[in-house]
Amino acid sequence: MNLEKVIFAFFSILALTLNFGFFIGELDDPIHHNAYELFAALTVSLIATIMKFGDRAHIGALLLATSLVADLQLITAALVWGYAAHISDSGLTPMAVASIVSMSGGALLANLVSVILLVIESITFRR
Amino acid sequence: MQKVIYLLLRRMRLPLIVLISTYAISIIGMTLIPGMDDQGNPWRMDFFHAIYFVSFLGSTIGFGEIPYPFTDAQRLWTTVIIYAAVVSWLYAIGSILTLIQDQSFRRVLAQSALARKVRRLQEPFHIICGYGDASSWLVRELNDRGMQCVVIDSNQNKVLDLDVEDLAYSVPGLHADATEADALITAGLKLSNCIGVIALTGSDTCNLTIAITSKLLAPELTVICQSDAADTAANMASFGTDHVVDPFEIFGMRFAMMFHSPSMYLVYEWITGVHNAPLSDFRNPPHGNWIMCGYGRFGKAVRKHLAVEGVDTRIIEADLGLTDAPEGAIEGRGTEAGTLLLAGIKGVNGVIAGTDNDTNNLSILITAKTLNPELFTVIRQNHRSNDAIFQAARPDLVMQPGTITAQYIINLILAPLLEDFLKLAHDQDETWANVLVSRVAGVVEDIAPETWAAEISPLNTPAVFDCLIRGEEVRLSHICSDPRDRDVTLPCVPLLIKREDQSVLLPEMNEPLGPSDQILFCGREEARYHLEHNMHDHQALYYSRTGDDRPSGALWRFLTSHVEQKASQ
Secondary structure, eight states, X not given: OOHHHHHHHHHHHHHHHHHHHHHOXXXXXXGGSOHHHHHHHHHHHHHHHHHTTTOOSHHHHHHHHHHHHHHHHHHHHHHHHHIIIIISXXXXXXXXXXXXXXXHXXXXXXXXXXXXXXXXXXXXXXX | OHHHHHHHHHHHHHHHHHHHHHHHHHHHHHHHSEEEOTTSOEEEOOHHHHHHHHHHHHHHOOOOOOSSOOOHHHHHHHHHHHXXXXXXXXXXXXXXXXXXXXXXXXXXXXXXXXXXHHHHOOSOEEEEEOOSHHHHHHHHHHHHTTOEXXXXXXXXXXXXXXXXXXXXXXXXXXXXXXXXXXXXXXXXXXXXXEXXXXXXXXXXXXXXHHHHHHHHHOTTSEEEEEOSSHHHHHHHHHTTOSEEEOHHHHHHHHHHHHHXXXXXXXHHHHHTOOTTOBOOOOOOOOOSEEEXXXXXXXXXXXXXXXXXXXXXXXXXESOHHHHTOOTTXXXXXXXXXXXXXXXXXXXXXXXXXOOSOHHHHHHHHHHHHHHOTTOEEEEEOOOGGGHHHHHHTOOSEEEOHHHHHHHHXXXXXXXXXXXXXXXXXXXXXXXXXXXXXXXXXXXXXXXXXXXXXXXXXXXXXXXXXXXXXXXXXXXXXXXXXXXXXXXXXXXXXXXXXXXXXXXXXXXXXXXXXXXXXXXXXXXXHXXXXXXXXXXXXXXXXXXXXXXXXXXXXXXXXXXXXXXXHHHHO
């Protein structure tokens, strides 16, 4: 058992599940989407990205790339949220919620790819 | 560079995770802890404000309580955040500082900086392994002639010496073990503009390894190796090392030439001389009996060549058994009068101080001269740093292995034809050599002549090549005439023309040139420029061939041909 792989798998899957938890629900209904969940998904995703730093294997580079995509989407979602809630006059409208949630949907897809890659890696890992 | 980034990322993993976790926990805490607004209503900080607050708090610790004054619970949590943030920042910054001071990291950094420098080299370059006496000469001489090189040495200080040397072009130096393939590759072994590897590490085994590695990884490169032992030399040659340089053998041959044909020796000295060196005078060594101190590789090589010339040498050697000295050799170092007297110093004509210790050699020289002031003295100088004392001792001939090796290699690189010429010249007699000496002496002034080669090809000498392709005849005299006045011959002597099927030694001036001729010249530097101009420039060549100064502009050419046509009608 490789402790590094276990911890990385833990963070990757946690990022996916948190992301999924935030994403699920009515697309434009703010009640279904919790800010804490988005925050947790973003934090865990960042940690998962950093854990792939310095991995020279090809699959490591792919994992880093997908994690970066997820981070990018989640950060954008968080920025839109901050803008809608505090800066724009109209507040957190259903339209803003919809774009936040669809952003997190994109991140969800990236996280899913990340986990699929992880599964592929562990299948090819013979020892 | 990639390696550096990977190393940096790998080492920064934990510090970054700690930072992110600290911030995440702090932000979550700020949003969970109840606060109170200015009207006294319960209020909770949202993410936007929490991130803003923690960001400026964590990095600068200058904070205001926003947007309303904090409750005590919020203040308690803020205190916790301050300490957590400071500690994790210190940890992260400390990790970066440790990494920068880390030896292995610095080495990787230096290596990637070197690899970048090497990749940026535009011109063809040589890789020189080992930076000792011979290499520093070589680097300087190549640099003076505008040729690039990269140096590898396992001694950090020698690589640093490169930076303080006053060289026209910067020479990238790599601190690494040149016997490792990686080091050679970092130094650019596989780059397309790398043209050769020169192994001068001072150890035959290392040179051999470098030669094998380079020949395996880049078979088309020229590999030049120094070797002091016959068996390693044979081994190097067996897998295609292009040139094996043995300074002792070269010296032995040249020294024997002084006995055999002084004029030939002078020719050798001149045309293989160092860039811009003053012309050397020399005293003819006397035939007869000689004493040789030291019978190592140097002694053996010299004795062998002297024996061919019929010069008898008596050996003084400190360790007779180890060096396998011949019968009649005297045991001793030669630094004390007793041993020299025993060898009959009073009755001999010359002494060779040839041990591998410079101090001993000087001591032998001085003792021998005191005993017999008429002696011809030859001394081996192992380290260039001893120049001053060796000059003060006034020997008749100094043998510096480093200089000999460097000169030989420079000639191999710059004038490959020279070797052909010297081989052919070796078979000629003293009269021939005298003629050559007088011809060369006629064109040079008081500094040694330059030796250079020219090759007739579409790229190097377009003017000559075009004429030959058109079937017009170009003679040596055409390219050797002054472009300003064709009746004046440039101060140079053509030494050799090499064609596919034949070599013409000392060609006459009316020798016609062929389309793939290689010509070796010797003469003054200015002659070289004019010569190259003649071979390059159509106008200049036309002038030197016909004596006509053809108009170069299109309009003027049209007008002249028009006038000529009119005249012919």
